[in-house]
Amino acid sequence: MKNYLLQLFKAAESKLTYLTEVELVFTVPSQKGHGDYSTNAAMILAKKLKQKPHEVANEIISNLDYDKTIIEKIEIAGPGFINFYFTPTFNTQIIKTIFNEKQNFGRSTKYSGRKAMVEFVSANPTGPLTVGHGRNAVVGDTVANMLEWIGYTVDREYYFNNAGRQMRMLGDSVRLRYLELTGKKTDFPDDYYQGEYIREIAAKLKENHGDALLDENAEGKFKQAAESEIFADIIGTLERINIRMKNFYNEHILYEEGRIDLLIKEFEKKNLSYEHEGAIWLKLSELGNENDKVIVKSSGEPTYRLPDIAYHITKFERGYDLIIDLFGSDHNATYPDVLAGLRALGYDTDKVRVLIHQFVTIMEKGEVVKMSTRKANYITLDELIDEVGSDVVRYFFNMRSISSHLNFDLDVAKKQSDENPVFYLQYAHARISSILRMTKEEGLDSSLQQLDLLSTPAEQSLLKKLFEFPEDVIYSAENYETHRITIYLEELAAHFHRFYTECRIIGSEKNLAEARTALCMAVQTVLRNGLSILGVNAPEKM
RNA sequence: GUGCCCAUAGCUCAAUCGGAUAGAGCAACAGCCUUCUAAGCUGUAGGUUAGUGGUUCGAUUCCACUUGGGCAUACCA
Numbered sequence: 001m002k003n004y005l006l007q008l009f010k011a012a013e014s015k016l017t018y019l020t021e022v023e024l025v026f027t028v029p030s031q032k033g034h035g036d037y038s039t040n041a042a043m044i045l046a047k048k049l050k051q052k053p054h055e056v057a058n059e060i061i062s063n064l065d066y067d068k069t070i071i072e073k074i075e076i077a078g079p080g081f082i083n084f085y086f087t088p089t090f091n092t093q094i095i096k097t098i099f100n101e102k103q104n105f106g107r108s109t110k111y112s113g114r115k116a117m118v119e120f121v122s123a124n125p126t127g128p129l130t131v132g133h134g135r136n137a138v139v140g141d142t143v144a145n146m147l148e149w150i151g152y153t154v155d156r157e158y159y160f161n162n163a164g165r166q167m168r169m170l171g172d173s174v175r176l177r178y179l180e181l182t183g184k185k186t187d188f189p190d191d192y193y194q195g196e197y198i199r200e201i202a203a204k205l206k207e208n209h210g211d212a213l214l215d216e217n218a219e220g221k222f223k224q225a226a227e228s229e230i231f232a233d234i235i236g237t238l239e240r241i242n243i244r245m246k247n248f249y250n251e252h253i254l255y256e257e258g259r260i261d262l263l264i265k266e267f268e269k270k271n272l273s274y275e276h277e278g279a280i281w282l283k284l285s286e287l288g289n290e291n292d293k294v295i296v297k298s299s300g301e302p303t304y305r306l307p308d309i310a311y312h313i314t315k316f317e318r319g320y321d322l323i324i325d326l327f328g329s330d331h332n333a334t335y336p337d338v339l340a341g342l343r344a345l346g347y348d349t350d351k352v353r354v355l356i357h358q359f360v361t362i363m364e365k366g367e368v369v370k371m372s373t374r375k376a377n378y379i380t381l382d383e384l385i386d387e388v389g390s391d392v393v394r395y396f397f398n399m400r401s402i403s404s405h406l407n408f409d410l411d412v413a414k415k416q417s418d419e420n421p422v423f424y425l426q427y428a429h430a431r432i433s434s435i436l437r438m439t440k441e442e443g444l445d446s447s448l449q450q451l452d453l454l455s456t457p458a459e460q461s462l463l464k465k466l467f468e469f470p471e472d473v474i475y476s477a478e479n480y481e482t483h484r485i486t487i488y489l490e491e492l493a494a495h496f497h498r499f500y501t502e503c504r505i506i507g508s509e510k511n512l513a514e515a516r517t518a519l520c521m522a523v524q525t526v527l528r529n530g531l532s533i534l535g536v537n538a539p540e541k542m
Numbered sequence: 543g544u545g546c547c548c549a550u551a552g553c554u555c556a557a558u559c560g561g562a563u564a565g566a567g568c569a570a571c572a573g574c575c576u577u578c579u580a581a582g583c584u585g586u587a588g589g590u591u592a593g594u595g596g597u598u599c600g601a602u603u604c605c606a607c608u609u610g611g612g613c614a615u616a617c618c619a
């Protein structure tokens with residue numbers, strides 16, 4: 001529908017050159033009496049042309065060469081909106097499109113040939129993924145899915161660092177637990193990793209190596225064992241919610257390849273850094289940021305900024321057209337430094353899109369659960385999946401705008417009641433499966449021969465909703481907003497349930513019944529496609 | 543102190559780069575199953591969009607200030 005309108009306006013541009021001066025936006029009006037699609041173009045142009053909106057609208061309409069079998073009427077309404085009404089016959093044609101494209105309906109080639117990388121999760125291997133990481137993981141994977149749907153080739157990447165102070169403490173935490181198991185008295189510091197998983201890793205080491213590791217230091221076998229155990233755990237958790245990374249990028253590679261040293265020299269050569277009190281500083285204040293920041297400590301050790309910049313350079317070198325970073329809001333102060341550094345080196349940072357999601361607040365028994373990985377006071381993502389299942393987890397994290405805090409009420413989630421809309425969608429899908437089983441038994445087929453019979457308001461509004469799917473996928477993907485997909489699907493399901501209540505198939509006249517069967521199949525396809533973008537299953541039965 | 547995010551119905555949240563009468567779900571109330579899944583449908587009620595100004599044909603949206611909350615503000619990552 002939207003495409004047809006765009007074509008109409010494009011064709012009119014030769015006569016009305018001012019049409020090129022406005023970005024055409026067609027929206028589905030919230031009010032029923034305002035047409036199927038609406039544009040405010042005349043009102044925006046009125047200001048530029050210094051004419052009345054209604055006059056401009058009239059001129060535009062008289063220059064639109066439209067097909068009367070597609071558009072029923074065009075109206076000017078309110079302060080100058082142009083409202084379009086499509087014909088019922090045209091509305092039914094969407095079923096044919098869906099039958100042709102099936103599981104690809106909603107995909108587009110708009111960004112075909114372009115490569116994107118989505119970097120997400122990127123938690124260092126110091127403990128199991130928590131519910132907080134869950135939001136990042138699910139949103140990141142879903143954004144990647146959406147980009148694939150609009151044509152991108154997408155790589156999912158997990159960046160991690162297995163060096164540094166935190167990892168040393170992790171190794172030493174395991175060492176101390178190991179010593180405890182061998183009967184040694186230890187003094188386990190408060191700020192070490194308190195989690196039960198540390199004891200489990202230590203126990204495994206004890207089992208495999210006996211007392212042979214008594215003299216090992218924290219950095220060796222202990223850290224190694226912790227890292228590989230924890231990583232295996234993280235990968236397993238991600239698998240459970242259908243997330244598979246293309247690549248795990250170890251920060252250490254940047255050092256091995258000499259990229260860090262090279263970068264330090266590069267900044268120096270471009271006169272972007274200076275030495276002060278034994279440390280090397282980046283002149284970020286000259287690059288538009290608040291303050292200069294240290295990139296190499298006086299100890300000679302780089303700060304995280306340097307490898308972060310070097311890492312992003314590899315993303316540019318790997319030829320991505322779109323580079324997405326997904327972080328929690330605790331990182332909101334770090335990325336401007338990285339981007340400024342990259343820009344100063346001549347990289348086109350418009351290709352980088354940093355998405356910041358707000359925190360997840362866990363509520364249990366009406367109270368906020370404060371979480372800390374080190375203190376082992378947290379709910380793991382695994383536990384959450386155990387409680388509510390992968391579908392609920394994926395849906396829940398996808399259903400909110402990332403700029404909003406997510407209130408995760410564990411008691412509600414555990415209830416698995418109809419308070420969770422994922423069941424509403426899955427129910428619609430399962431209901432259609434059931435209908436199709438029944439109609440088959442009745443000897444009814446689906447037929448595209450007499451779609452004109454789909455003329456009731458419930459059928460027509462359901463058809464119009466189907467048209468919106470491809471448009472909504474593009475919009476959601478271009479704005480990286482996973483929650484819009486959930487909104488669309490909830491609306492589609494609501495339209496379907498209404499149709500189901502009002503329009504019967506079995507018992508209706510054969511041609512009508514078969515047209516309605518086709519409509520059901522089309523709706524089911526769209527539900528399934530939408531759910532697959534979210535990574536949620538579409539059950540045949542419930 | 544400063545920067546980013548947030549504040550919308552009793553609760554959890556939407557509202558398409560400024561659009562028409564601010565919408566859903568849950569909770570509440572009143573109805574709908576001898577026929578395709580009632581995990582559903584229909585209706586009622588619920589709002590000074592935190593507050594005060596400003597910008598314009600038009601503001602939940604943009605700007606300023608105020609209030610309240612989250613996250614940052616390291617030679618931690």
